Amino acid sequence: MEITIIAEASGKGLHPVTEQLVGAASSLGGVITVLCPGGVGSNDASEISGVSKVISLQGDCFSSFDSGSWSAVMAPLSQGMVMASSSPSGRELGAQIASKIGAPIVQDITGIEPGYKVTRSVYSGKAVETSSLTTPCVVTLRQNAFEGASGGGSAEVVVVDNSTEVSVAVKEAIAKAGERMDVSDAEIIISGGRGMGEPSNFSHLNEVADVIGAAVGASRAAVDTWDEIPHSMQVGQTGKTVNPTLYIAVGISGAIQHLAGMRSSKYIVAINKDPDAPIFGVADYGIVATWEEALPALKEELGKLS
Amino acid sequence: MPFEALDFYDVDSLLTEEERMVRDMVRDFVDNDVLPEIEHACRDGVFPDQWRVTLGEMGILGAPLKGYGCPGLSYAAYGVICRELERGDSGLRSFASVQGSLAMYPIWDFGSEEQKNYYLPKMASGEWIGCFGLTEPDYGSNPGDMITRAEDMGDHYVLNGAKMWITNGSIAQLAVVWAKLDGVIRGFIVEKDDEGFSAPEMKGKHSLKASVTSELVFQDCKIPKDRMLPGVKGLRGPFSCLNNARYGISWGAVGAAQACFDSAREYSLSRIQFEHPIASYQLVQNKLSWMLREITKAQLLAYHLSQKKDSGNWIPEHISLAKMNNVDIALEIARVARDIHGANGILDEYPVMRHMANLESVKTYEGTHDIHNLILGRHITGIQAFTREI
Amino acid sequence: MKIAVLLKQVPDTTAKIAVSGDRVDHASVAKWSTSPYDEYALEYALQLKEAGAGDLVAITCGPDRAAKMLTDAAAVGVDSMLHVVADTAEMDSKQIQSILVAAINHCEADVILCGKQAADTNSGSTGPGIASLMGAACVGMVSEVTVEGDGFSALRASSVGNERVSVSRPCLFAFDKASTELRRPNVKGIMMAKRKVIETVSTDDLGINLEESQVNIVSHDSPPEKPPGQKFEGADSVRTVVLKLREEANVI
Numbered sequence: 001m002e003i004t005i006i007a008e009a010s011g012k013g014l015h016p017v018t019e020q021l022v023g024a025a026s027s028l029g030g031v032i033t034v035l036c037p038g039g040v041g042s043n044d045a046s047e048i049s050g051v052s053k054v055i056s057l058q059g060d061c062f063s064s065f066d067s068g069s070w071s072a073v074m075a076p077l078s079q080g081m082v083m084a085s086s087s088p089s090g091r092e093l094g095a096q097i098a099s100k101i102g103a104p105i106v107q108d109i110t111g112i113e114p115g116y117k118v119t120r121s122v123y124s125g126k127a128v129e130t131s132s133l134t135t136p137c138v139v140t141l142r143q144n145a146f147e148g149a150s151g152g153g154s155a156e157v158v159v160v161d162n163s164t165e166v167s168v169a170v171k172e173a174i175a176k177a178g179e180r181m182d183v184s185d186a187e188i189i190i191s192g193g194r195g196m197g198e199p200s201n202f203s204h205l206n207e208v209a210d211v212i213g214a215a216v217g218a219s220r221a222a223v224d225t226w227d228e229i230p231h232s233m234q235v236g237q238t239g240k241t242v243n244p245t246l247y248i249a250v251g252i253s254g255a256i257q258h259l260a261g262m263r264s265s266k267y268i269v270a271i272n273k274d275p276d277a278p279i280f281g282v283a284d285y286g287i288v289a290t291w292e293e294a295l296p297a298l299k300e301e302l303g304k305l306s
Numbered sequence: 307m308p309f310e311a312l313d314f315y316d317v318d319s320l321l322t323e324e325e326r327m328v329r330d331m332v333r334d335f336v337d338n339d340v341l342p343e344i345e346h347a348c349r350d351g352v353f354p355d356q357w358r359v360t361l362g363e364m365g366i367l368g369a370p371l372k373g374y375g376c377p378g379l380s381y382a383a384y385g386v387i388c389r390e391l392e393r394g395d396s397g398l399r400s401f402a403s404v405q406g407s408l409a410m411y412p413i414w415d416f417g418s419e420e421q422k423n424y425y426l427p428k429m430a431s432g433e434w435i436g437c438f439g440l441t442e443p444d445y446g447s448n449p450g451d452m453i454t455r456a457e458d459m460g461d462h463y464v465l466n467g468a469k470m471w472i473t474n475g476s477i478a479q480l481a482v483v484w485a486k487l488d489g490v491i492r493g494f495i496v497e498k499d500d501e502g503f504s505a506p507e508m509k510g511k512h513s514l515k516a517s518v519t520s521e522l523v524f525q526d527c528k529i530p531k532d533r534m535l536p537g538v539k540g541l542r543g544p545f546s547c548l549n550n551a552r553y554g555i556s557w558g559a560v561g562a563a564q565a566c567f568d569s570a571r572e573y574s575l576s577r578i579q580f581e582h583p584i585a586s587y588q589l590v591q592n593k594l595s596w597m598l599r600e601i602t603k604a605q606l607l608a609y610h611l612s613q614k615k616d617s618g619n620w621i622p623e624h625i626s627l628a629k630m631n632n633v634d635i636a637l638e639i640a641r642v643a644r645d646i647h648g649a650n651g652i653l654d655e656y657p658v659m660r661h662m663a664n665l666e667s668v669k670t671y672e673g674t675h676d677i678h679n680l681i682l683g684r685h686i687t688g689i690q691a692f693t694r695e696i
Numbered sequence: 697m698k699i700a701v702l703l704k705q706v707p708d709t710t711a712k713i714a715v716s717g718d719r720v721d722h723a724s725v726a727k728w729s730t731s732p733y734d735e736y737a738l739e740y741a742l743q744l745k746e747a748g749a750g751d752l753v754a755i756t757c758g759p760d761r762a763a764k765m766l767t768d769a770a771a772v773g774v775d776s777m778l779h780v781v782a783d784t785a786e787m788d789s790k791q792i793q794s795i796l797v798a799a800i801n802h803c804e805a806d807v808i809l810c811g812k813q814a815a816d817t818n819s820g821s822t823g824p825g826i827a828s829l830m831g832a833a834c835v836g837m838v839s840e841v842t843v844e845g846d847g848f849s850a851l852r853a854s855s856v857g858n859e860r861v862s863v864s865r866p867c868l869f870a871f872d873k874a875s876t877e878l879r880r881p882n883v884k885g886i887m888m889a890k891r892k893v894i895e896t897v898s899t900d901d902l903g904i905n906l907e908e909s910q911v912n913i914v915s916h917d918s919p920p921e922k923p924p925g926q927k928f929e930g931a932d933s934v935r936t937v938v939l940k941l942r943e944e945a946n947v948i
Contacts, residue, residue: 011855065854067824067834088812088820088853092836092870095789095821099828104788104910107819110946117914123816126713127720130914137910144942167833169862171849176857185873188948212948220655237655238345246947256576257655263576267922267945269937275927284945285937286927293931301938305948310726323764327771327886334880365883377883 001135002080003030006097007037007045008090014041017085019048019148021141025083026050026149028114034155035074038062042157049153059163064170065089071096072164078136081116086140098138105138106131110145125245125266180206183235186215188246191235191262193219195251195272196291199228204295205250211302217242217262219252236261248298250291254279271295309337309393311564314598317605321382328379329386331364336394344395345654347516351509353401353477354516361402362432368410370550375427376410381615385557385608393561396664397517399554404473405429407550409436412482412493415546416537421495425480437505439469439483439496439522440544446471447677447692450541454485454524456494462531463487463494465502465524471671475505475520482535483522484544493535493543502527513667515660549622552672553615556628557608559636559668560601562661566636566643567597569656573647584646593642600635607631623685630678637665697750700805701741702796702823703769704731705762706816718915722785730765733811736871739878740841741809742773747843751775753803757795759783763894770889771881777894778803780902788911793825798902800830806866807848812836823870832866839874 003025008015018034018041025032032051036042039056046054055077061069067089075097082097084090086108098105111119115132118139122129183189192205202216209216217240218233235242237257247265252258254270254277262268263282270283273290280286287294311318311333318326339360347354361367368376369384379387384406392399410429413421428434445452454467465485475481481496481503496503508519535543571594574585584590611628614620640662644651651658669675677692684690707713708727713720730738738754745752754769756762757780766777780799784792800808808827813820820836827834835841837853847864853872881889899906923944928936941948 064859067836068827071828088837091813091820092824092834095824096828096834098789098821099793099825102790104790105819105821105825106789106911107813107817107821120818121919122818122916123707123713123720124709124818125919127715128917128919130917131911132914133911144948145946167863167867168835170859171862172860173854173856174851174858174860246941246945256573256650260572260576267941267947269941280925280927282925283927284922284925285940286925287931287933287937288927288929289931289933294934297931297934298938301935302948305938305942323767324886324890327768327881327889328883330768331881331883331886363882364880369883379883 001028001030003028003032004078004080004082005032005034006074006082006084006090006093007034007041008085008087009037009040012040014044015085016148017087017141017143018045020143020146021083021085022048022050022149024112024141024146028081028112028116030080033077033079035077037070039159046155046157047151047153049150051153051155054155054157056157056159058159058161061163061166064166066166066168067092067096068167069164071100073162075100077160080135082136082138084138084140086142090140094138094140101136103136103138104133105140106133107140108142109139110142112139180209181213181215183215183217183233183242184240186242187244188212188214188248189217189235189242189244189262189265190214190248190250191217191219191252192222192250193252193258194221194225195253196222197251199226201291202229204291208295208299208302211299214248219258249279249283250295252279253277254282271298309333309568311393312567312598312601313605314602315606317609320609321386322380325380325383325386328366328383329390332366332387332390333393335360335364336390340394340398344516345660348395348654348660351511351515353397353518357398358401358432358435362430365430367402367432368406368414368426368430371406371410371414371426374414374422375430376414377430380612381553382609382612384554385612388554388558389561389608391561392558393565395516395660396558396562396668397514399558399561400473400514400517403551403554403558404438405436407554408438408547409478409480409482411550412535412543412547413495416493416535416543418532418536420532421535425495434479435474435477437472437474437478437481437520437522438547439472439481441469441471443468443470447674449484449544450491452484452486452491454483456485456487456492458487462528463534465494465496465527465529467524469522471508472505472520472522474518475522476507477518478505481505481522483524490539491541491543492539494529495533495535496522496524496527496529500527500529513663545622548672549625552625552629553611555668555672556611556625556632559632559665560604560608562665563597563601563604563636563639566640566658566661567594567601569658570594570597570643570646573650573656577648590646593646597639597642600639604632604635623681626673626678626681629672630675630682633665633669634675637662637669640665698803698805699741699744699750699752699807699809700800700803701734701738701752701754701769701774702808702810703734703738703754703756703765704811704814705729705756705758705765706731706814709815715916715918718917719913720916728761728765730768731811731814731816733813733815733871733873735811735878736874736876737809737811737869738769738772738774739876740869740871740874742879744807744841744843744848745773745775749807749843750805753778753805755796755799755803756780757782757784757792757799763896766894767889768881770892771885772879773885777892779894779896780899781896782899786909786913788909789819789821789825791906791909793822793829794904794906795899795902796822797826797829798904800826802897802902806832808832808868809841810868810870812870812872820870823868827868830866830868832868833863834868834870835861835863836870838869838871840876841869
């Protein structure tokens with residue numbers, strides 16, 4: 001059975017999710033071809049165990065992201081099951097390829113079995129959907145939901161240059177303004193309470209937030225006590241109600257007013273030096289420690305994750 | 307989180323689709339624009355001007371009035387607007403009630419064509435704020451004996467006297483003032499810059515803090531001749547206005563009650579004491595159940611009244627009943643809700659005590675609870691019991 | 697010149713989702729709303745209409761209850777509405793896209809705006825899939841679109857932040873959250889909405905041959921119960937927790 005994997009790039013190299021795509025494909029048993037847009041990461045891809053062939057796609061159309069032209073090049077090269085990462089570009093590209101090869105697509109799967117049965121999260125995580133599908137088909141895989149394949153492979157790398165016309169012209173790159181995300185929109189939030197001691201200590205929360213792309217919030221106690229902590233950061237009864245995937249509460253006791261604002265977070269981590277703090281009653285993972293010790297460790301451990 | 311209002315008997319399903327869309331529009335405004343700011347507005351004692359702008363943009367000022375740039379909505383829609391605004395804050399709903407029912411309405415019903423064309427569009431858009439000058443320091447429940455007077459000076463009128471407890475007064479561009487001309491009550495439009503007119507703000511309120519309450523002072527206040535409302539004489543003028551405002555309040559009170567109920571219910575489910583949420587204790591359930599019953603009854607009263615208003619099949623006593631009942635239960639619900647919140651209920655983290663304090667004013671203005679009681683008593687017996695010869 | 701905005705009615709993101717039998721129970725959903733990313737698409741569609749890019753039609757494929765969403769769109773200014781009555785819950789990406797392409801062609805629109813993914817399926821296939829079928833330029837992860845000459849300029853996410861891109865018609869924009877304010881209806885809009893009639897059609901009316909779904913939902917299940925909270929002592933446990941967040945909870 002053929003499996004075509006669309007490599008995911010990260011800067012000038014391969015994104016680790018590519019190894020996970022190969023790992024998932026290998027678990028199904030299949031002849032694995034990896035397509036590398038613009039040739040990015042083709043050598044690394046050829047060294048992933050399980051890969052039979054790498055096709056390095058060259059041409060002008062690969063100088064910027066254009067799902068239309070990229071999929072036009074990739075579709076004729078796509079055999080059997082097509083796999084991509086469920087990153088925003090992976091989803092867009094996967095959907096275009098699916099249309100071109102006349103196959104259905106299932107996005108952001110977290111499990112796949114021969115046969116093929118796939119599972120994925122739906123209704124914003126409130127339900128799990130299991131579906132069956134046959135080839136040809138396209139699936140995009142959620143990052144870190146599958147084991148990555150190991151190294152030590154040596155596949156051939158073939159160069160193909162079938163560049164086609166680009167329909168999306170990139171005019172200007174605009175680096176992000178460095179504005180921190182608002183708590184209302186964030187998937188991950190790290191919040192500080194009065195237990196942080198001083199408003200300047202929120203810089204430690206900012207550092208952790210930067211590592212994982214989180215927003216920074218605060219309890220009402222912190223907002224009321226310190227002018228430097230603005231009301232827009234407040235999570236709670238009279239602040240914002242949030243429901244991120246992950247909420248990390250640091251130096252927050254967990255008074256009922258604060259809980260009202262974050263209780264429906266998918267996962268809650270609490271860091272507090274008081275083992276009896278009410279926040280531990282709602283935390284999935286509680287760490288009894290001072291923030292002075294825990295935050296640097298948190299920053300380091302999160303930094304180690306890819 | 308968008309607000310889910312208690313509607314146990316599904317009374318809102320009786321509204322038209324248009325009325326429900328208006329409801330949703332105002333509800334979203336309260337959720338997004340009002341609630342995040344209301345506690346600060348209250349602490350600072352200000353009515354945020356942006357709300358005036360947005361109310362104008364939404365097009366809900368003077369809701370049931372037709373023509374002259376006014377919305378031309380049903381009375382049911384007007385009621386829904388009041389309910390949704392007051393779910394946010396009674397002071398916010400007071401702004402809209404005064405603007406629509408007490409300032410726009412008298413011009414609409416009793417004004418000349420020129421007055422209607424000049425004032426109504428500006429007020430419907432929110433560009434100009436109006437207020438209503440009836441109550442005086444010594445004449446509240448007894449407006450008929452008011453002492454503010456107007457004199458005809460040939461080519462203008464001169465007003466002398468003072469009004470008190472006037473919502474919007476200090477921020478209004480115009481006031482519809484009721485004064486005696488040769489002993490007969492007439493309506494006069496006084497504009498902000500008229501000579502001899504001032505509108506100082508009344509400070510130190512514990513209630514309706516996010517609303518502007520003022521005195522209107524007339525010291526040889528000169529106004530042009532074309533400012534008198536030609537279409538009405540006597541108390542019928544102000545009372546017609548009050549009927550409309552009272553109608554809106556009967557709906558508004560339901561909104562405040564819903565807000566208090568919602569907060570009490572949420573709180574009782576979250577607050578753990580003796581290892582269980584207090585919602586699991588019988589005394590708390592008794593209180594919540596009582597609130598649900600009273601809110602449901604009040605909703606049905608308000609809705610049926612809206613249908614009577616829209617069909618023209620009503621008398622003022624119908625409105626007295628609804629205003630009196632709904633405000634009374636709303637105030638009780640606010641008090642019981644505060645009780646359920648325990649000590650937390652005194653903080654402005656929760657809305658209950660703000661509603662409770664507001665509702666004291668709502669119970670007093672637009673006809674006190676006792677006055678409406680006597681209006682009904684007079685209707686039942688044919689005998690007025692407001693006063694007696696001593 | 698016609699612009700189409702694709703809207704999907706989904707359970708409100710605050711609504712509780714219950715699984716009954718082996719399917720999510722739609723009958724028990726307390727509140728239905730416009731899918732959040734579609735709201736940004738609608739706002740920008742209205743801005744493009746106001747800039748003279750064409751008349752605006754709002755299109756949905758959904759059961760009867762979805763009509764209300766179109767009326768709400770009318771209240772903020774869409775010129776016309778098309779409702780393809782069909783339940784998409786068991787359909788695959790090919791079926792849904794074929795319906796919407798037929799709808800768009802029926803309306804003769806060549807500029808399409810939609811949300812990047814619907815809040816129920818959380819997929820993100822419809823926009824790019826339709827673009828491919830129509831031979832339209834596809835811009836995803838969009839946070840802004842403006843008229844530029846005969847075409848459009850859009851802001852889309854990139855690895856460094858954002859990039860400005862240019863496209864001409866036919867084109868499709870799939871929206872992420874944008875920083876623009878979403879306009880709210882006003883009374884005038886609500887009253888005008890009453891007068892706008894929704895064009896209601898079936899898939900047969902559009903001449904679509906749906907074929908069989910090639911993806912069959914076996915079951916919906918509630919997400920697995922979270923294990924009870926775990927408590928750890930000391931900053932040394934941070935490493936353990938971080939690994940659990942990745943491996944047990946899958947949240948980072």
